[in-house]
Amino acid sequence: xxxxxxxxxxxxxxxxxxxxxxxxxxxxxxxxxxxxxxxxxxxxxxxxxxxxxxxxxxxxxxxxxxxxxxxxxxxxxxxxxxxxxxxxxxxxxxxxxxxxxxxxxxxxxxxxxxxxxxxxxxxxxxxxxxxxxxxxxxxxxxxxxxxxxxxxxxxxxxxxxxxxxxxxxxxxxxxxxxxxxxxxxxxxxxxxxxxxxxxxxxxxxxxxxxxxxxxxxxxxxxxxxxxxxxxxxxxxxxxxxxxxxxxxxxxxxxxxxxxxxxxxxxxxxxxxxxxxxxxxxxxxxxxxxxxxxxxxxxxxxxxxxxxxxxxxxxxxxxxxxxxxxxxxxxxxxxxxxxxxxxxxxxxxxxxxxxxxxxxxxxxxxxxxxxxxxxxxxxxxxxxxxxxxxxxxxxxxxxxxxxxxxxxxxxxxxxxxxxxx
Amino acid sequence: xxxxxxxxxxxxxxxxxxxxxxxxxxxxxxxxxxxxxxxxxxxxxxxxxxxxxxxxxxxxxxxxxxxxxxxxxxxxxxxxxxxxxxxxxxxxxxxxxxxxxxxxxxxxxxxxxxxxxxxxxxxxxxxxxxxxxxxxxxxxxxxxxxxxxxxxxxxxxxxxxxxxxxxxxxxxxxxxxxxxxxxxxxxxxxxxxxxxxxxxxxxxxxxxxxxxxxxxxxxxxxxxxxxxxxxxxxxxxxxxxxxxxxxxxxxxxxxxxxxxxxxxxxxxxxxxxxxxxxxxxxxxxxxxxxxxxxxxxxxxxxxxxxxxxxxxxxxxxxxxxxxxxxxxxxxxxxxxxxxxxxxxxxxxxxxxxxxxxxxxxxxxxxxxxxxxxxxxxxxxxxxxxxxxxxxxxxxxxxxxxxxxxxxxxxxxxxxxxxxxxxxxxxxxxxxxxxxxxxxxxx
Numbered sequence: 001x002x003x004x005x006x007x008x009x010x011x012x013x014x015x016x017x018x019x020x021x022x023x024x025x026x027x028x029x030x031x032x033x034x035x036x037x038x039x040x041x042x043x044x045x046x047x048x049x050x051x052x053x054x055x056x057x058x059x060x061x062x063x064x065x066x067x068x069x070x071x072x073x074x075x076x077x078x079x080x081x082x083x084x085x086x087x088x089x090x091x092x093x094x095x096x097x098x099x100x101x102x103x104x105x106x107x108x109x110x111x112x113x114x115x116x117x118x119x120x121x122x123x124x125x126x127x128x129x130x131x132x133x134x135x136x137x138x139x140x141x142x143x144x145x146x147x148x149x150x151x152x153x154x155x156x157x158x159x160x161x162x163x164x165x166x167x168x169x170x171x172x173x174x175x176x177x178x179x180x181x182x183x184x185x186x187x188x189x190x191x192x193x194x195x196x197x198x199x200x201x202x203x204x205x206x207x208x209x210x211x212x213x214x215x216x217x218x219x220x221x222x223x224x225x226x227x228x229x230x231x232x233x234x235x236x237x238x239x240x241x242x243x244x245x246x247x248x249x250x251x252x253x254x255x256x257x258x259x260x261x262x263x264x265x266x267x268x269x270x271x272x273x274x275x276x277x278x279x280x281x282x283x284x285x286x287x288x289x290x291x292x293x294x295x296x297x298x299x300x301x302x303x304x305x306x307x308x309x310x311x312x313x314x315x316x317x318x319x320x321x322x323x324x325x326x327x328x329x330x331x332x333x334x335x336x337x338x339x340x341x342x343x344x345x346x347x348x349x350x351x352x353x354x355x356x357x358x359x360x361x362x363x364x365x366x367x368x369x370x371x372x373x374x375x376x377x378x379x380x381x382x383x384x385x386x387x388x389x390x391x392x393x394x395x396x397x398x399x400x401x402x403x404x405x406x407x408x409x410x411x412x413x414x415x416x417x418x419x420x
Numbered sequence: 421x422x423x424x425x426x427x428x429x430x431x432x433x434x435x436x437x438x439x440x441x442x443x444x445x446x447x448x449x450x451x452x453x454x455x456x457x458x459x460x461x462x463x464x465x466x467x468x469x470x471x472x473x474x475x476x477x478x479x480x481x482x483x484x485x486x487x488x489x490x491x492x493x494x495x496x497x498x499x500x501x502x503x504x505x506x507x508x509x510x511x512x513x514x515x516x517x518x519x520x521x522x523x524x525x526x527x528x529x530x531x532x533x534x535x536x537x538x539x540x541x542x543x544x545x546x547x548x549x550x551x552x553x554x555x556x557x558x559x560x561x562x563x564x565x566x567x568x569x570x571x572x573x574x575x576x577x578x579x580x581x582x583x584x585x586x587x588x589x590x591x592x593x594x595x596x597x598x599x600x601x602x603x604x605x606x607x608x609x610x611x612x613x614x615x616x617x618x619x620x621x622x623x624x625x626x627x628x629x630x631x632x633x634x635x636x637x638x639x640x641x642x643x644x645x646x647x648x649x650x651x652x653x654x655x656x657x658x659x660x661x662x663x664x665x666x667x668x669x670x671x672x673x674x675x676x677x678x679x680x681x682x683x684x685x686x687x688x689x690x691x692x693x694x695x696x697x698x699x700x701x702x703x704x705x706x707x708x709x710x711x712x713x714x715x716x717x718x719x720x721x722x723x724x725x726x727x728x729x730x731x732x733x734x735x736x737x738x739x740x741x742x743x744x745x746x747x748x749x750x751x752x753x754x755x756x757x758x759x760x761x762x763x764x765x766x767x768x769x770x771x772x773x774x775x776x777x778x779x780x781x782x783x784x785x786x787x788x789x790x791x792x793x794x795x796x797x798x799x800x801x802x803x804x805x806x807x808x809x810x811x812x813x814x815x816x817x818x819x820x821x822x823x824x825x826x827x828x829x830x831x832x833x834x835x836x837x838x839x840x841x842x843x844x845x846x847x848x849x850x851x852x853x854x855x856x857x858x859x860x861x862x
Contacts, residue, residue, distance in 0.1 A: 275555045
């Protein structure tokens with residue numbers, strides 16, 4: 001598979017720039033549980049585009065941009081209004097507004113703007129493929145670093161470049177404010193800047209990014225680009241700065257992978273390329289699944305391993321505790337899980353040929369029983385619980401070695417607490 | 421549909437179509453669209469109450485890869501690929517799969533519902549677009565995929581009577597299932613905690629509810645399209661919410677509004693050329709919503725504002741009577757409302773200029789005041805009313821001071837707001853309690 005600058009440079013550039021601006025702003029939407037605002041916005045800018053075209057009769061970027069951005073802002077305002085006036089739940093309010101706006105857009109296209117290339121179908125999956133370098137493209141990729149590229153760049157790429165630049169600038173300049181407003185809007189307002197104003201500013205930027213990306217990558221990919229990179233990053237990191245960086249990497253990575261995949265995968269089966277914007281959305285989905293399964297901290301695999309290890313540890317500690325108590329009052333411990341027993345023997349904590357603790361096992365078990373009984377006495381004396389109610393709580397707390405209540409000689413049932 | 425004609429529309433055409441005289445095909449489509457609206461409204465109520473409205477959006481978008489896959493499958497088996505039941509089956513399968521994906525994301529990751537919906541929506545639709553672009557390659561044209569695109573925006577005009585009956589049939593299944601499971605769904609949507617404790621399988625009911633959403637979505641695919649079908653599931657229930665608080669009525673109203681939207685939209689689309697039915701149906705639903713939001717007697721904006729305005733007038737009147745009474749008591753005079761009193765009240769409560777005369781007119785009409793030379797004089801019933809309000813006020817002031825630890829400087833304000841809220845019975849109870857407390861004190 002080879003890429004040619006003529007066919008692939010500007011589509012790839014446009015996709016990456018759309019990924020950057022949408023992906024970056026999407027972080028704040030996901031954090032504020034506003035993910036679906038992107039969905040709403042990208043559906044409702046459609047009538048804005050059509051009306052702007054109908055009013056002016058021209059199809060230049062600034063006019064379209066203005067119309068669509070106004071429609072985006074109108075969406076946000078209408079959603080707020082319906083939420084407040086009708087006490088409608090936010091999701092439903094969004095659904096009402098964007099579906100009606102979208103229906104209006106489709107109707108207007110059919111009736112009034114049919115002969116333009118505002119085709120209802122390309123609204124959804126974009127026209128990345130049409131951004132080819134029409135004439136005089138360099139033959140090799142080294143040739144693209146020159147003034148010819150700048151002159152040949154289609155307007156969509158310039159708009160996207162501007163949007164990406166502005167989005168980055170917004171996030172850099174207002175990073176502290178956006179972070180605070182995302183996590184604690186009340187605190188933000190208390191600190192003297194209005195979280196509501198910031199919300200609207202962010203929404204204007206989201207509307208702008210949506211519109212700028214709309215033509216190139218289509219409205220559905222805009223939704224995916226707004227949400228999926230940020231969601232993927234959320235699965236991999238906890239800190240906002242690293243989340244922003246990871247989401248950028250995911251967004252750009254998916255744009256490139258999706259584009260290559262849209263050409264390469266069908267070629268592998270001897271077919272012609274498929275829709276690039278759709279492939280990018282699929283690539284985003286694959287990266288998300290990868291992060292959800294293999295993420296080091298919150299991944300399904302890592303969580304499963306951690307849980308199993310913890311469960312095994314608790315089972316083993318419980319066995320040690322039971323054997324210790326059995327030795328203490330010379331009773332026979334009841335049924336023992338053979339797997340847990342084997343594990344105890346393998347670690348040299350239980351005698352090979354008897355149901356008894358080794359020297360090392362006794363020390364470990366003493367620590368566990370000590371923790372259990374110290375917690376029991378603490379719960380009775382300090383937390384005021386009844387002596388016959390504390391066992392279950394202590395049973396849970398004994399497995400946490402980090403904290404220990406103050407030392408006392410006996411537990412509430414009069415049994416001696418093993419020394420440290 | 422047969423009636424899409426270029427020449428001017430006459431009133432007779434309109435009446436003809438609306439009164440089911442527009443021919444067999446038109447009638448089938450009208451009935452089908454009305455049934456679709458009915459079932460979407462009914463099912464949508466439960467989705468709304470469970471705050472799952474936008475899951476329907478994800479389901480709608482997620483039907484696309486299923487439609488295209490079913491098409492490819494049918495073609496590979498040698499069929500024409502345009503068999504509607506096969507395509508709808510594919511749509512239902514991928515719609516259901518999208519629900520499972522949303523649940524999986526919620527179960528296995530720390531992402532929240534809004535993100536899960538957006539992810540599934542975008543990725544499934546992206547996959548659908550990829551598959552569609554594959555089908556539409558020139559080398560595949562022999563398989564005639566032309567109709568597939570119509571599922572995105574809907575295309576009632578292309579609908580034959582048979583297709584409309586299939587749509588209406590699926591919609592009927594949805595309605596009947598909801599009726600059969602009404603009690604269980606109602607319980608699960610209002611109080612899932614209780615339903616769980618009472619032994620209802622809430623998870624299963626949730627699943628069934630979402631399957632019904634899938635069913636309605638699939639039914640609406642051909643007429644309304646996969647993007648806009650969500651509107652039918654959301655808008656009628658939200659509009660119906662303005663009219664009533666009772667679930668049974670809510671379901672009926674939502675179903676009715678949905679049916680009306682479907683019927684009017686399909687009729688408009690039949691009458692006017694180049695009006696995609698899906699959009700017109702949704703716009704009809706939107707109009708119904710706007711009317712409900714503004715004019716519904718229960719939660720409509722006009723009704724709520726009216727009730728608030730009346731309450732404001734009532735409270736202002738009470739303030740006026742109270743002020744006149746208290747002034748008269750302290751001066752041992754006749755309780756009157758002079759122009760000065762009015763100005764003082766305007767200043768104190770920030771009344772706009774029009775409010776005073778309106779309030780006075782209201783008090784006069786109810787016989788609390790009479791016009792005299794220097795202004796207004798309280799009638800005996802006005803005096804009694806003023807006395808009662810003043811007493812309530814005192815009662816509250818004392819109560820708040822004694823029991824609620826409110827600083828004396830702040831009491832007056834809270835007493836003024838609270839006294840209009842309490843029922844007479846509660847006032848009597850409070851009075852007794854305070855008297856008892858006072859007597860008990862050393």
